[in-house]
Amino acid sequence: MKKHLKPSDMAMSADCLCPIESGDLSPLPFPYEDFNSRTISPLNPEKVKNLETSLDNTLAVGIPKPASKEEEEVLIRQFLCGLKKLFEKENNWTFLQQLLLSMEHCAKCQTCSEACPVYEMSGKKDIYRPMFRAEVLRRIYNKYLKPGGKITARLTGGIDLNWTTVARLAELSYRCTLCRRCAMACPIGVDNGLITHEIRKLFSQEMGISPKELHEKGTIQHLRVGSSTGMNPLGAKDSIEFIQEEMEEITGYKVEIPWDVEGADILLIHNAGEIISWPENVGAFAIIFQAAGLSWTLSSETAGYDAVNYGVWYDDVQLSRVALRHADIARRLKVKKIVVGECGHAHKALIETADRILTGEINIPRESALVTLEDIVLGGKLQLDPRRNDFPVTLHDPCNYVRLMGIVEPQRRILRKIAPRFREMTPHGVDNYCCGGGSGFAIMSGYNFAEWRNLVSSRKKFLQILNAFENESQAAPKYVCAPCSNCKGAIRDILSYYHAGERSSLYYGGLVELIVNAMESMKKPIIHFGDQPSWT
Amino acid sequence: MGFYIFSYFCAFIFLAAVACRVYRQLTLPVHLRWEIYPVQHEPTDKLVHGGSYMEDLNWWEKKLKSSLFNELKYMAPEILLLRGLWKENRSLWWVSFPFHFGLYLMIATFALLILHALLVLGGGEAYVAGGVIGALLGGLIVFMGWTGLILGVVGSFGTLFRRLADPALRAYSSFPDYFNILLVSFFFLSAFIACLLVDPLLIGAKAYVFGLLTGGRSLNAYAPAESVFGGAAILLASALAAYVPLTHMSHMFMKFFFYHKIKWDDAPNLRGGGIEDDILKNLRLKPTWNAKHIAADGRKSWADLASSAPKETK
Amino acid sequence: MPQIELAGKIYEVDEDGFLQELDKWSEEFANAYAHAEEIEGDLTEEHWKVINYLRNYFQQFGIAPMIRKICKDLKIDMKKLYELFPTGPAKGACKLAGLSKPTGCV
Numbered sequence: 041m042k043k044h045l046k047p048s049d050m051a052m053s054a055d056c057l058c059p060i061e062s063g064d065l066s067p068l069p070f071p072y073e074d075f076n077s078r079t080i081s082p083l084n085p086e087k088v089k090n091l092e093t094s095l096d097n098t099l100a101v102g103i104p105k106p107a108s109k110e111e112e113e114v115l116i117r118q119f120l121c122g123l124k125k126l127f128e129k130e131n132n133w134t135f136l137q138q139l140l141l142s143m144e145h146c147a148k149c150q151t152c153s154e155a156c157p158v159y160e161m162s163g164k165k166d167i168y169r170p171m172f173r174a175e176v177l178r179r180i181y182n183k184y185l186k187p188g189g190k191i192t193a194r195l196t197g198g199i200d201l202n203w204t205t206v207a208r209l210a211e212l213s214y215r216c217t218l219c220r221r222c223a224m225a226c227p228i229g230v231d232n233g234l235i236t237h238e239i240r241k242l243f244s245q246e247m248g249i250s251p252k253e254l255h256e257k258g259t260i261q262h263l264r265v266g267s268s269t270g271m272n273p274l275g276a277k278d279s280i281e282f283i284q285e286e287m288e289e290i291t292g293y294k295v296e297i298p299w300d301v302e303g304a305d306i307l308l309i310h311n312a313g314e315i316i317s318w319p320e321n322v323g324a325f326a327i328i329f330q331a332a333g334l335s336w337t338l339s340s341e342t343a344g345y346d347a348v349n350y351g352v353w354y355d356d357v358q359l360s361r362v363a364l365r366h367a368d369i370a371r372r373l374k375v376k377k378i379v380v381g382e383c384g385h386a387h388k389a390l391i392e393t394a395d396r397i398l399t400g401e402i403n404i405p406r407e408s409a410l411v412t413l414e415d416i417v418l419g420g421k422l423q424l425d426p427r428r429n430d431f432p433v434t435l436h437d438p439c440n441y442v443r444l445m446g447i448v449e450p451q452r453r454i455l456r457k458i459a460p461r462f463r464e465m466t467p468h469g470v471d472n473y474c475c476g477g478g479s480g481f482a483i484m485s486g487y488n489f490a491e492w493r494n495l496v497s498s499r500k501k502f503l504q505i506l507n508a509f510e511n512e513s514q515a516a517p518k519y520v521c522a523p524c525s526n527c528k529g530a531i532r533d534i535l536s537y538y539h540a541g542e543r544s545s546l547y548y549g550g551l552v553e554l555i556v557n558a559m560e561s562m563k564k565p566i567i568h569f570g571d572q573p574s575w576t
Numbered sequence: 577m578g579f580y581i582f583s584y585f586c587a588f589i590f591l592a593a594v595a596c597r598v599y600r601q602l603t604l605p606v607h608l609r610w611e612i613y614p615v616q617h618e619p620t621d622k623l624v625h626g627g628s629y630m631e632d633l634n635w636w637e638k639k640l641k642s643s644l645f646n647e648l649k650y651m652a653p654e655i656l657l658l659r660g661l662w663k664e665n666r667s668l669w670w671v672s673f674p675f676h677f678g679l680y681l682m683i684a685t686f687a688l689l690i691l692h693a694l695l696v697l698g699g700g701e702a703y704v705a706g707g708v709i710g711a712l713l714g715g716l717i718v719f720m721g722w723t724g725l726i727l728g729v730v731g732s733f734g735t736l737f738r739r740l741a742d743p744a745l746r747a748y749s750s751f752p753d754y755f756n757i758l759l760v761s762f763f764f765l766s767a768f769i770a771c772l773l774v775d776p777l778l779i780g781a782k783a784y785v786f787g788l789l790t791g792g793r794s795l796n797a798y799a800p801a802e803s804v805f806g807g808a809a810i811l812l813a814s815a816l817a818a819y820v821p822l823t824h825m826s827h828m829f830m831k832f833f834f835y836h837k838i839k840w841d842d843a844p845n846l847r848g849g850g851i852e853d854d855i856l857k858n859l860r861l862k863p864t865w866n867a868k869h870i871a872a873d874g875r876k877s878w879a880d881l882a883s884s885a886p887k888e889t890k
Numbered sequence: 891m892p893q894i895e896l897a898g899k900i901y902e903v904d905e906d907g908f909l910q911e912l913d914k915w916s917e918e919f920a921n922a923y924a925h926a927e928e929i930e931g932d933l934t935e936e937h938w939k940v941i942n943y944l945r946n947y948f949q950q951f952g953i954a955p956m957i958r959k960i961c962k963d964l965k966i967d968m969k970k971l972y973e974l975f976p977t978g979p980a981k982g983a984c985k986l987a988g989l990s991k992p993t994g995c996v
Contacts, residue, residue, distance in 0.1 A: 044743055044744060044746075044747035045747075046747050046748070047748070084905075086892075087892050087905050118866065121866070122865075122866070125863075125864065125865060129604075129605055129861065130861045130862055130863055130864065131863045131864060131865060133605040133606075133607065133858045133861055133878075134607055134608045134858075135607055135608060135610070136604055136605065136607060137601065137604045137605075137607045137833070137837060137838065138607060138610050138838050140600075140604070141601075141830065141833055141834055141837075141838065144824060144826075144830075145824045145826065145827040145830055145831075145834070146824060147824060147825075147827065148745070148748045148749060148753065149661075149665065149668055149672075149745070150665070150744055150745060150748070151661065151664045151665040151668070153744070154664065154665065155664065166747070171748065172748075175748060195750070195751040195752065196750050196751060196752055197750035197751070220612055223612055223839075224612055225660075225664040225665075226660075227658060227660040227661040227664065227665070228827045228831055228834060229831060229834025229835055229838065229839055230834070231610075231612075231838070234610065244867060245865040245866075245867050245870055246865055246866050246867055247866070247867060248867040248868055248869065253993060255869075257993035257994070258993070258994070259886075260869065260886055261993065263885050263886060264885070265952055266952075267952075267953075267994060268993055268994035268995070269952075269953055269992065269993060269994035269995075269996055270952040270953050270990075270992075270993060270994070271951060271952050271953040272951055272952040274950065274951055275950070275951030275952050275953050278951055279951075279953075279955075279956065279959075282956065282958075282959050282962075286958065311995050312994060312995075313994050313995030313996045314995075316953060316954075316956060316992070316994075316996045317995075317996045319956060319958075346994075348994065348995060356608075357863075357865070357869075357870050357878075357881055357882065358869070358886070360878070360881070360882035361881075361882055361883075361884075361885065361886070364882050364883055377634070383995070391630065392609050392611075392630075393608050393609055393610070394608075395608075395609055395844060395845045396606065396607070396608050396609055396845050396851065396855050397608070397855070397859075397882065398845070399845070399847075399852050399855055399856055399859070400847065400852075403845065403846075403847050403852075405634070405636045407630075407633070407634070407635075408630060408631075411630070411631060411632065411633055412633070414633075415633045442613070442626075443612060443613055443626075444611070444612060444613070445613070445628060445630055446611075446613035446614070446615060446618070446622070446626060446627045446628025446629075446630060446631065446842075447627070447628065447630055447631050448613070448625045448626055448627045448631070449625050449627055449631060450631055469625055469626055470613045470614055470625075470626035482995065483993070483994060483995055483996075485906075486904070486905050486906075487905055525995040526995050529995055529996070
């Protein structure tokens, strides 16, 4: 019988607590069987010699090992100090109630494990159980911070606190995509995703430990130069000017993209990654808004052209700083509302989570672009010819605005109108599976983490995509509509990792591209399958 | 009398512990939104697909609709039948449902016993002598009591068995988990045996609850604690009442907060509203997080920190 | 922080070999790195045209230009770009030009 790893094993000395070995992962169907024996490439020992690598086969944070016993003790003290702060109103009013409830009421029934795609696809590795890391934190808290905890720990199953435990816990908090399927499945309402989120915060807010893609290159760079891509305001303007030219060449439709228009109805904020990696998305938005006669603008202020807010995944102070910046830009532009482009976590951060940070005149109304688009498409503001989208389409539901914000139907009503061969994935809507790139994973690719993502956390999504197109021939081009930059990045990586473009003719893109592709005023299609235009 | 004193003591602990837990929840600061859909108080046209008011154009200009009926329609089977568990983890439901429903029936039986005692106190001899209400109530007490005990015995021992037999459950269980289930199991078992052997009509239970309300006055000659199992059942029931709210088993009533204060808490913060006042209060709190980029010094408030840029440039 | 030694000099790079700071770059760095990025022989004038363009753009705008923009501005096609930098413009060319690895949702 398989021996189960217990929460107390987190303190166990081992080079690799829970390796993923060849053949462990859930099997893939034809024509991808050759990936079934594939496993994650070993970390390069030279590059990781000073890092804590004893959790599994990969690294997300890459925490340096302490140089001395003294340093180790200091770090453990810092950890406990941060843990205490998570339970204090002054330090954690933002999530105190959620944390307390989830810490105190878990019945350890394992219902959450079955809901978790990472656990399921990994070949059911114990450390990836949603309750595993929560239970580790709970036991540390009960033993080291509760009065008499050291005595009761003998009965309740304590856990030894050494540097390995702490560092493994930090790494483990980056093996969950915060999709919160587990929280939805829990019969009581315990939220192990939330506990993961709180562990990340403890490390970031108290110890300054976080993946550099989220912090240093993420929120810090975002606030300093204006975008987590490093793009400064001049770069944004230059790129968008180029997109404007390109759009006319691609579609034959001339578009003017407005900048910093004071008093416009709408401030549209894109994820700046779109500008660099999916310029058609930015262009398509402009075409639709212009054709529908909307009063709208982009902002060229620092951070005003990048809707991302990585703080929502790991740090409440950074979250607040970015949200405040966005809202203040809208206030100064005197717009009626902010519309967030196709970016899931930006939706959640700015429209929902930050709702209880923004007060008074910076509490500017904020809306999902999908809602704005639904009004345009279903309100008959565009001349559309759905026959132009005569190819199979499926829809990916980004967790952040579907399960976590209840924006489920607008995108579907649009697709039913413009994509005659649209079909759902199973399951979909609020029951969807994460793309595997959630909570920052799509932008994290240090060491071999991208491989872990493609093989483990994105695997369920890949299976779902293949399933959705089961009845189509491998050769027919198919479109995975993923209206979220982060999800698009993850899906792009899945398709390329598994050679799904070549093998199953899978293509992907956003929602606005499909809308523009069906617009009668386009002389040429915006969507291409490789070199082939989607219509002629 | 010793039994009554113990029961009063346990009842006091129960009330104090429940009050503490609930009071703490009610006084926690308003938190950031963290709802999860479907939010069951949404009107039906949204609820069918798990949608929210944020699906509407300019939602802030409209009056928010919410449906108490939809909420109750969800909550009743969730609380009574554990629908979530049925959907997500059916094999566990087969033991967990009788376990929980047995406990519910015990609580209901207890409520009926109190009602019975009150009627006796109010109606005196006339009630005891018979009549339709008396017979109905008596029958209901016997029916609920027995059903609850049978379900409870099956469910609690089933739960214990599952926890021991399933390696995945066993790996994450520790002493208190077994202790809790054993405590409940022993209560059910002792009460079941007491009823089976000496008190099939729950006359002893009626007498004891009457005694509880009257400071030990006896209803009739029979005292339930005369049998070992009856005595054990009283002690364990009292102990359970005191113990449950001290442990994670308080989820039985704390679930209310999980749903209403987190999973379904979608209340938007509107300018000049009550939530805004609470947020402003929170923003005045002074955090002490130590990481450099936070730049907290114990004097700066959340509002100060959020409106400043991090100094760390790396 | 990993380091790499090229032509007798030590450079700080990230785990994928991207230079950490733009101003630590030198022509020797590019020359010495070319082989690792599957470029045979010495860097030609065409290579330098791309490298210098990338560096100028990055200095001014904080990002690498879109690939389509490189082609347009330098009047070369995608095929030629891949001939010059077999590991691709985003990887090979940017690495030689001393640009740091792209970040954000890209």
